[in-house]
Amino acid sequence: MGYFIMGMQLLLSLSILVTLHEFGHYWTAKKFGMRVEKFYLFFNPGFSLYRKKIGETEYGIGWLPLGGYVRISGMMDESMDREAMAQAPQPWEYRSKPAWQRLIVMIGGVTVNFLLGIFLFAMVSWIYGDKYLPAKNAVHGIAVSGLATEMGLQDGDKILAIGNDPFDKFNSGVITAKMLLDEVFELTIERGGEKMTLTVPDSTVVKLTKYGKKKIRLFEPRIPFVANVVVKKSPAEAAGLQKEDSIVACNDIPTPFFNDFLSVVSKEKDSDVKIDYYRNGTRQSTLVHTSLEGKVGMGPYGPDRYFDLDTINYGLLESFPVAMGKSYDFLGNQVKAFSQMFANRIKAKDSLGGVISIGKMFPPYWDWEYFWRMTAILSLILGFMNLLPIPALDGGYVLFLLFEIIAGRPMNQKVLDYAQMAGIILLLGLLLFANGLDIYGLFFPS
Template sequence: MEFVIKISQFLLSLSLLIILHELGHFVPAKAFKTRVEKFYLFFDVKFSLFKKKIGETVYGIGWLPLGGYVKISGMIDESMDTEQMAKEPQPWEFRSKPAWQRLIIMLGGVTVNFVLALIIYIFASFFYGDTDISAASIQDGYLIDNPLLTDLGFKTGDDVVAIGDYKIENVSDIKGNFIGAESVTIKRDGVEKTIQIPEDFLGQLSTSKDRSLFEIRMPFIFGRVGDSSVNKGVDLKEGDIIEGINGKKIKYFDQFAAVLDTLKGKSVTVNVLRGEERIEKALKVDDNGKFGIHPTGSYNRFEELGYLSITRKEYSFGESFGVGYNKFTSQISSYFVQLKLIFSPSTGAYKGVGGFKAIFDIFPDTWSWEAFWGITAFLSIMLAVLNLLPIPALDGGHVMFLLYEMVSGRKPGDKFMEYAQMVGFFILIALVLFANGNDIYKAIFG
């Protein structure tokens, strides 16, 4: 069921983005009386799942969910329809239109993606507000479980004070600013210390089996017993808090590992908080030093227990415009920083590039409209920025040649455009194979 929920969100988001992007090309093309031969969601290699001709346009759904397209008459695109291009230009063709009209048609898709993201951020701010965790409320620092971080000098219990020059106010500020960071300032035992981050840290993180950063420490709240657990059938209820072992009080889940490691194969008494009542239960420790119990709990529950404080902000409809705009511009800026790092080989960030599986993994396994719209807004920005890259076969490549034509007054020849399109197509195929190859590599070896 979890897979069904994730794949449903993934396909719905992808379909929405593709259709709206292609509409961004379709609407101005029709407005300038340019013939659109096809409008497709997904690619129809060899055959279509569905197609219907309405007027001069065939609308359809392909079987290959790698994108979508509109086929505009008289335009050298991924269809490589050289036969049509060999004929005399017709008034309804793309190539017959003034350069400024062609530019608007080509920029229509990315414009819609940017506008969509902005609208989502505005309305999401109004409907959902902002929820975060106050960094000052974290009592005993963060859990540092990744060897890459411990090798740099971080320890469990460290408080993150600043990343570079950015002062941390909320927990989300940490991950939001860590990409590309050169230093992190922590507070340990009341003393501040700055730890330098190596240039290739993102590359190391991308190829590491453990990609966790600074995690919130949590109490041991009982969720369920594993199927192969030595404690199968134990009398514990979901929500019970295990506070200690053999009378020794233990506050955080991460602290249990060291204690259980000394009790392998033994029976122990655990101290349990159930509601307002404190009771004792007998549990077994297996030969690996584990209970075989899966913890649970939400941040709302942790707040009730006094482990952290959640900040909640609500905005009026008028305020949502400013808040949404700030989120929109911040996300664009952040994504450009990521691209810069990816195209800088010394950072190793290119190792973290992912394909469709990486996008699929972003979606939660429980349905959340708030999460869905947030992810869709981010993907819309990502789609817009990537399409603006000056690579032939992408919108940015077409725009690059159109700008050259408008400035120089000379239109690139059809043969040149055909060759450029082929080169761009092979570049795109290489990028797709690289990104999805990374996904496969991580799935097998990660």
């Protein structure tokens, strides 16, 4: 059920983003008197799920949810319809219009994506505010992942600063971005009551892309293990464990925090383990037979049960400058990530992902606040990616149109044709590569 909900969120988000992106092209084309032949949500090779012609435009829904398209008369697109292009230009065609009008049509889609991302960030900030855990409130320190341990961090450490920036808001993503994108390698931490500086080697930092792709956080707030969820028909339920049981030991090893319990039980695959717990103030114990993965089927409460969260609230007008700042920072990080990829510091295979990776960005439950935040992020990503100067993408058309405006003449048609074909082949290759990585990851998760 969880995967179904994730898939539905992805489908709804993509439907909104693709429709509005293509509407940006559609609306500007119509404003300049161009004929729009087709407006499709999703691609329709072979057949359409739905189609209806209204006026001069056929509106439809395709079956392949990898994008959408608007077909404008007189424009060489993915269809590569050279026969139509060989005819004499007509006044309503794309190719008959001035270069500046064609340029506005081509940036219409990404403009909508950028404006939508800002708008959604603003609305989420206005309605929900920005909730965060002040780092000082995480009094038990951090619970580290395997990579964090490799970086030199330990359970219970308290992070005070990354480089010269104080670590005020508990968010491991800030550490990841600073190290990967800004190449800041010094952490100021508190360990055992003593302040110290930790320098992380770059060879370890570059592994963060693998963790980010798999949605594995570098560290979490260290929290006690009080059962919030006991999965039905799980080993924990079969052993009589209940919600609100406070787990304190596993195989007589004290586990005061959830990460302590995980480190012990994960080593005991398909075997009996003794779990000590408190229920209604009384200490009890039970034997639980773990799964083949070393799991028992219990989950803890989140940090908000133990620590006070802060919320920054914004007025309606105040939310828009905040949203613009968030969008600017996010897009800046995308530019930095691409530069690191071209420098071969970030590996494409570790950072690229297809439909499955995007779907995993959504939680296995419906949360409207998270949904709209993620849709805002995806809208900015869609706008950014479409602006890349690759033929067949909006950015490729923009590049050729800028050449035409500056040079005072259009690019040679044969050059445009070859570039278009090369762009289509490149995009198909990237699409197959990214989704192939997802499928490979399903069978070889390591």
